[in-house]
Amino acid sequence: MKRTSVWYLIVAMAAALLLVGSPALAAKTIKIGGLFDITGGTGGVGAPYADGVRDCVKSINEQGGINGRRVELLDTDYSYKIPQALAAYKKFKNAGVVAIQGWGTGDTEAMSPLVTKDKIPYMSASYSEHLTNPEVTPYNFLVGTTYADQARVALKYIADTWTDKSRRPRVAFIYNDTGFGRSPFFDVDYQKHHFPAAESYCKDVNVDLVDKQIVDLRATDATPQLLNLKKSDPDFVIVQETGVMSVILKDAAKLNLRSKFFALNWAMSEKILQQAGDAAEGCFWTNPFGLWGVDAPGVKAMRAVTEKYRPGQPQIVNYIQGYAAMTVMAEALKRVGDNLTGEAVKDALESLRDYDTGGLCSAPITFTKDSHKGSMGLKIYQVQGGKLVPATDLIMLAR
Amino acid sequence: MSNYGVCGDYKVTYQEDMEIFQTRFVKGWLYGFIVFLYVIPLFMGHYALYVTNQIGIAIIGALGINILTGYTGQISLGHGAFIGVGAYASGYLTANLGFPFWIALPCAGAVTAMFGMVFGIPSLRLKGLYLAIATLAAQFIIEYLMVHMEFITNGVLGLLVPSPSFGSFTIDTDLRYYYLVFTLVIVLTIFAKNIVRTRPGRAFIAIRDRYISAEVMGVNLFKYKLLAFAVSSFYAGIAGSLWAHYVTIITPEHFTIGVSVEYLAMIIIGGMGHLLGSIYGAVFMVLLPEVLRLVSDIVGGYLPEVVNLMAAIKEAVFGVIIIAFLIYEPEGLAHRWQMIKAYWKLWPFSY
Numbered sequence A: 001m002k003r004t005s006v007w008y009l010i011v012a013m014a015a016a017l018l019l020v021g022s023p024a025l026a027a028k029t030i031k032i033g034g035l036f037d038i039t040g041g042t043g044g045v046g047a048p049y050a051d052g053v054r055d056c057v058k059s060i061n062e063q064g065g066i067n068g069r070r071v072e073l074l075d076t077d078y079s080y081k082i083p084q085a086l087a088a089y090k091k092f093k094n095a096g097v098v099a100i101q102g103w104g105t106g107d108t109e110a111m112s113p114l115v116t117k118d119k120i121p122y123m124s125a126s127y128s129e130h131l132t133n134p135e136v137t138p139y140n141f142l143v144g145t146t147y148a149d150q151a152r153v154a155l156k157y158i159a160d161t162w163t164d165k166s167r168r169p170r171v172a173f174i175y176n177d178t179g180f181g182r183s184p185f186f187d188v189d190y191q192k193h194h195f196p197a198a199e200s201y202c203k204d205v206n207v208d209l210v211d212k213q214i215v216d217l218r219a220t221d222a223t224p225q226l227l228n229l230k231k232s233d234p235d236f237v238i239v240q241e242t243g244v245m246s247v248i249l250k251d252a253a254k255l256n257l258r259s260k261f262f263a264l265n266w267a268m269s270e271k272i273l274q275q276a277g278d279a280a281e282g283c284f285w286t287n288p289f290g291l292w293g294v295d296a297p298g299v300k301a302m303r304a305v306t307e308k309y310r311p312g313q314p315q316i317v318n319y320i321q322g323y324a325a326m327t328v329m330a331e332a333l334k335r336v337g338d339n340l341t342g343e344a345v346k347d348a349l350e351s352l353r354d355y356d357t358g359g360l361c362s363a364p365i366t367f368t369k370d371s372h373k374g375s376m377g378l379k380i381y382q383v384q385g386g387k388l389v390p391a392t393d394l395i396m397l398a399r
Numbered sequence B: 001m002s003n004y005g006v007c008g009d010y011k012v013t014y015q016e017d018m019e020i021f022q023t024r025f026v027k028g029w030l031y032g033f034i035v036f037l038y039v040i041p042l043f044m045g046h047y048a049l050y051v052t053n054q055i056g057i058a059i060i061g062a063l064g065i066n067i068l069t070g071y072t073g074q075i076s077l078g079h080g081a082f083i084g085v086g087a088y089a090s091g092y093l094t095a096n097l098g099f100p101f102w103i104a105l106p107c108a109g110a111v112t113a114m115f116g117m118v119f120g121i122p123s124l125r126l127k128g129l130y131l132a133i134a135t136l137a138a139q140f141i142i143e144y145l146m147v148h149m150e151f152i153t154n155g156v157l158g159l160l161v162p163s164p165s166f167g168s169f170t171i172d173t174d175l176r177y178y179y180l181v182f183t184l185v186i187v188l189t190i191f192a193k194n195i196v197r198t199r200p201g202r203a204f205i206a207i208r209d210r211y212i213s214a215e216v217m218g219v220n221l222f223k224y225k226l227l228a229f230a231v232s233s234f235y236a237g238i239a240g241s242l243w244a245h246y247v248t249i250i251t252p253e254h255f256t257i258g259v260s261v262e263y264l265a266m267i268i269i270g271g272m273g274h275l276l277g278s279i280y281g282a283v284f285m286v287l288l289p290e291v292l293r294l295v296s297d298i299v300g301g302y303l304p305e306v307v308n309l310m311a312a313i314k315e316a317v318f319g320v321i322i323i324a325f326l327i328y329e330p331e332g333l334a335h336r337w338q339m340i341k342a343y344w345k346l347w348p349f350s351y
Helices: A002-020 A043-062 A082-095 A105-118 A147-161 A198-204 A223-232 A245-254 A270-280 A297-309 A317-336 A342-350 B014-018 B024-043 B046-071 B079-095 B101-124 B129-148 B174-196 B199-209 B211-216 B221-247 B257-270 B275-302 B304-328 B332-346
Strands: A029-036 A070-077 A099-101 A170-175 A188-190 A193-195 A208-214 A236-239 A260-263 A284-287 A377-384 A387-390
Touching: A029 A043, A029 A082, A029 A317, A043 A070, A043 A297, A043 A317, A043 B304, A070 A082, A070 B275, A070 B304, A082 A105, A082 B046, A082 B275, A099 A317, A147 A198, A147 A236, A147 A284, A147 A377, A170 A198, A170 A223, A198 A208, A208 A223, A223 A245, A245 A260, A245 A270, A297 A317, A317 A342, B024 B174, B046 B079, B046 B174, B046 B199, B046 B221, B046 B257, B046 B275, B079 B101, B079 B129, B079 B221, B079 B257, B101 B129, B101 B221, B129 B257, B174 B199, B174 B221, B174 B275, B199 B211, B199 B221, B211 B221, B257 B275, B257 B304, B257 B332, B275 B304, B275 B332
Parallel strands: A029 A070, A029 A099, A170 A208, A170 A236, A236 A260, A260 A284
Antiparallel strands: A188 A193, A284 A377, A377 A387
8 A cells, every 4th residue: 555655645745745735833933034036046145135135034032032032034945936936925925024135037026916915025136227216116125236236237347447539448248138137138128117227327427338248047058148249249248147157257268358347246256266267367357345355344243154054165145145134124023013014124124225234235324215226335446466356446326 | 315326326327426415414514614714814823824725826726737648648847947937927917007807817727828839739649758858848948938038027036926905905915815716616617627527528538548548539639639738728727826916926936847847756756647646646745845845844943953854854854754654645635535435425334
C-alpha cells in the first residue's frame, strides 16, 4: 500500500495548506511580509537581498525588537512568478501583516492596486519612477533612487565631464523589454500621470541619443547588439540589466568597443565585477547604496551584525540594499508605537525627513505626502584597477 | 441496488450508453459535490480562496488545451499567449471602451478564438513536433505584440482592468470572485463534456487517432482542426478574462512561455483526453508549488541557515515529482482515479 500512503500524505498536505490560511493571533509581534526571488530569473541578486532583510530583522529581534515587540518576517520565495507572488500576498494578508518587503517590478505593479485597497505599505526593490507618485500608488515606497533619476544623473555627468567642444556626446541605451528594463529610459503616461525619463532628458543636457539595443535579462551572448552599437559608435552606453551585464562587458571587450559603459544600480555589483574581470575596467556605476567596506556608522553596525551570523563572508551591494530597506521600515514601525495598522505605518513612513541610515543608503531618506522617492542622491562609482571606487561625491537631485 | 454499477453491459439503447451519470448514486454525489463547492468558500481565508480561484481559472484554461491537445492531438505551446489575448481583449473592452464585464467576457473568448484559428492554420500542414514549433512561434509573436502594441495593451506598464460588476454589485472580493469563477467552471465543464461526446468531439478524436482514416470517413480536417483551435482558444480567452479581472492589472510578464508549458504539463499530469484530467491537473499544478513552498518555509523557519537552499531544493523537487508522475502514471491522475474507483467497486472480490 505504499502508493496509497503517498496519497494520504498529499491529502494531508493539502489540508494543512487550507488550515494555514486561518488568521493567527497577533500577540506582541509585528508581522511583516517578505516576498523574495531566490530561485527565479533574478535569484542571483534576489537571494543576497533577502539575506539582508532577514539579518536585519534578526538583529532587531536580538536587541529586544521594536517597542518591545518581536518582528516576525513571513518570508517566501516566489520564483519571480506573478501568480505565486499574488498567492504569497494573500497569505500575508490573512496573517495580518502591517507592511511588506517586496521585490520585482512586474509583481509590485501587479499588486499595487491590491495594496492600495488593503492599505498595506509596500516597499519594493523595484525603483521604478511610476511607483513613486502617491496619487497613483499611495502605498508603494522605495528606498533607492529611481531608475529614471539614476539615468538622468548619468546623463548629467556625461554632459558635465564632456571636454570635446567640437561635437556633442553620443549616448546609447541597453535595456530589456520588460517594465524593469524600460523604466529608466522611456517617458510614460501611467494612470493619467506623466512620468518623464532619460530619453527626453537627453535634449535638456545636450546629449545625442544615437542607439537603443535590447538584450534579454537571461541572454548568454550580446554580440549582435554590440555590433550594432559599434556602427552607431556611441561615447557612452547606459545599461539597465542585472547579471547579464558581465556578458555585455566581456563581449564589448572582445569586439574592442570604444564606448564607456554606465551601469545603473542593478547592472553592477562585486559579483558582476568578479565575473566580468578585466572587461569591467573603466565602467561607471550609479549606486544609491553603501558598499561593504565603507567607513560609515550604519555600514559598520551592519558589518558587525553580518559577521555574527555569517562569519567571514563579506556581502555584496544587493545584501546592503535589503538591509537598508528593512532599516528604514523598522524606523517607521518604531514611530507608529502601538498603533499597528497599515495606514499608521504609511503615515510614519511619510513622516521621515532626512532620515540618516548611516551610509547604508548614500543619501538620507525622505518620504512626503507628495513623493515616495526615498533617496534623492547617489554616488557615481567607477571600476579602477578591478575595484569599485567612488568617482564623484554625493550627487543630490532636486525633488 | 442502483447504487452500484452492474457487472457487465446491459445497456439496450444508445441513449443509455451515452448517459453521463451511469447511476443515480453518481448523480446524487455530484449534486452533493456542487452544493459543497458553493458552501465551502464561506469557511476559507483569503489565501485559500485565492488558491482555489487560481485553480478554477486554471481548470478553464486546461479544459481548453485538453480539447486541442488531448482530444484532437494538436500540440500547442502557445496557450499562455492565448490566455493573454483573452485577458487583454477583456481588459481593453472594459477599461477603454466601457463594456460591462458580462459582455466583455464572451467577447474576449470570441476574439481569442479568432486568434487561435489564425494561428491554427499551420496545423493543416504541420504535425507533431513541427506544429509545436509553429505554436511556439505564435507564443513569441503574441508576446511581442503585447509589449509593443501600446495603444491597446499599454505595453510593459500594464493595463489596469476594473473588477467585474453587475449593476452596482461589484465582484471585488476573493469570496465573490470564487462564486463567479466556479459557476463558470461548472458551466464550461458541462459544455466541454457535451462537445467531446457529440459530433465535433468524435471528429476530434478521429483526427487524433488517425487523421487519414478520419478524412476517409468524411471528417473535414480543415473545419475540425480549426474548430478545435477555436474552442480551445475560446476557453483560453475566458480564463484570461477571468484572470485579468481578478488581479486587476495585467502585464506581458503574466503570459510567458512558462505559462504555456505549465498548461501543457497540467494535462499531461492530469490525463490527456480526459476532461477530469484537466481538473486534476489544474488542481495539482497549482497546489504543488504552494505545498512545496509551505514545506520549505516551515523547514526554513526551523533551520534559518538553509533557507535559501530549501528554496532551491523546492524547485528541484517540483521537477522530480513531475518526472515521477510521467514515469509511474503516464496516463495521468484521471487514470489513477479510475483505478482507485475500480479497486473499490470490486472490493473485496477483485478479479
